[in-house]
Amino acid sequence: MQYIDLASQYKILRERIDQRISEVLTHGQYIMGPEVTELEQQLSKFVNVKHAITCANGTDALVLALMALNVKQGDAVFCPTFTFFATAEAIAFVGATPVFVDSDSHSFSICPVDLEEKVKTIKTSEKLNAKAIVAVDLFGLPADYEAITKIANEFDLKVVEDAAQGFGGQIGDKKAGSFGDIATTSFFPAKPLGCYGDGGALFTNSDEYADKLRSLRVHGKGADKYDNIRIGMNSRLDTIQAAVLLEKLAVFPQEIINRNNLAKKYNQALSKKFNTPQVPENYLSSWAQYTLVEQSRDTIIAHLKANNIPSMVYYRTCMHQQSAFRDIKVSQYNLYRSEQLSQRVVSLPMHPYLDESDFIKIIDTLEAL
Numbered sequence: 001m002q003y004i005d006l007a008s009q010y011k012i013l014r015e016r017i018d019q020r021i022s023e024v025l026t027h028g029q030y031i032m033g034p035e036v037t038e039l040e041q042q043l044s045k046f047v048n049v050k051h052a053i054t055c056a057n058g059t060d061a062l063v064l065a066l067m068a069l070n071v072k073q074g075d076a077v078f079c080p081t082f083t084f085f086a087t088a089e090a091i092a093f094v095g096a097t098p099v100f101v102d103s104d105s106h107s108f109s110i111c112p113v114d115l116e117e118k119v120k121t122i123k124t125s126e127k128l129n130a131k132a133i134v135a136v137d138l139f140g141l142p143a144d145y146e147a148i149t150k151i152a153n154e155f156d157l158k159v160v161e162d163a164a165q166g167f168g169g170q171i172g173d174k175k176a177g178s179f180g181d182i183a184t185t186s187f188f189p190a191k192p193l194g195c196y197g198d199g200g201a202l203f204t205n206s207d208e209y210a211d212k213l214r215s216l217r218v219h220g221k222g223a224d225k226y227d228n229i230r231i232g233m234n235s236r237l238d239t240i241q242a243a244v245l246l247e248k249l250a251v252f253p254q255e256i257i258n259r260n261n262l263a264k265k266y267n268q269a270l271s272k273k274f275n276t277p278q279v280p281e282n283y284l285s286s287w288a289q290y291t292l293v294e295q296s297r298d299t300i301i302a303h304l305k306a307n308n309i310p311s312m313v314y315y316r317t318c319m320h321q322q323s324a325f326r327d328i329k330v331s332q333y334n335l336y337r338s339e340q341l342s343q344r345v346v347s348l349p350m351h352p353y354l355d356e357s358d359f360i361k362i363i364d365t366l367e368a369l
């Protein structure tokens with residue numbers, strides 16, 4: 001059994017993906033070819049935002065977003081401590097200071113109460129300039145953008161949505177990727193929408209940010225590639241990856257339905273015995289991960305492993321505990337719920353093509369525990 005089964009998906013899409021890749025090999029426009037433009041149009045339509053700008057990966061997407069918002073040294077950027085490293089890394093990479101915020105034990109996302117508390121602390125200390133919030137749609141569930149936006153407006157902060165895991169999710173009829181001033185995603189193969197290598201994208205309704213992002217991803221280009229008006233990066237999505245993504249995006253809505261059906265089945269079978277994930281009313285998760293929160297996590301993992309069932313721990317180490325962040329000058333405190341999550345979470349196999357026999361095996365194995 002695979003934790004994420006990409007081979008099953010390829011088997012279904014093989015002809016169409018091979019055809020698309022072959023077309024790229026024929027026209028030979030490997031950098032910024034017509035598939036990149038086509039994908040950006042499809043992505044902006046899917047998310048329902050004015051601009052979708054592709055780039056090389058989800059980490060670059062975060063860095064580009066922060067650069068477009070002019071985040072720099074001396075700025076404080078608030079982000080959850082319970083997340084993938086790239087969220088906080090991007091903040092430090094542009095020279096700003098990540099201020100770590102605790103997470104809600106049920107949604108796994110940044111806790112608005114602790115966020116407000118930490119923003120107030122930074123605002124009154126005067127050492128750092130409170131500049132932005134990077135919220136993360138952890139495990140596929142969009143963060144609480146209503147509460148986050150309220151805090152951002154009150155304290156004059158920009159909001160970045162890290163939808164690397166949440167792409168495909170929704171709040172009401174608003175899609176993940178449409179929240180905040182700029183949203184980012186990743187097309188790393190294991191993400192809900194993945195390509196066959198690295199890839200990423202940014203989303204915004206602002207013409208100004210979109211222009212800046214299109215310049216920043218190609219060495220800060222001006223009117224053309226050899227007219228450079230700012231310091232940027234080299235961060236483009238390969239045309240071949242865009243070709244793959246066009247075919248995967250076409251079946252993505254059905255895959256989100258499949259993932260939600262599987263999550264529902266998991267919840268029905270497991271919620272009596274385990275702490276199963278809950279989706280707030282009006283929210284739709286893309287189920288990047290299906291995650292239990294259990295004190296006996298290590299026993300569960302060992303038992304699954306003994307029965308050849310893969311499971312994963314995302315994430316064992318909070319950002320404030322990472323040695324890369326040991327020198328951060330502002331104090332990082334009150335992160336207990338995140339620390340507890342990092343000790344208790346375990347994720348089960350989750351992908352759109354998990355078959356019934358595997359599902360039954362997982363349930364039977366967990367019930368025998």
Ligand SMILES: *Cc1c(COP(=O)(O)O)cnc(C)c1O
Nearest residue numbers: 057058059084086087164186188
């Ligand atoms: C995967 C991920 C990223 C980084 O994406 P890459 O494409 O691997 O660079 C950023 N943030 C979160 C929350 C992620 O899960």
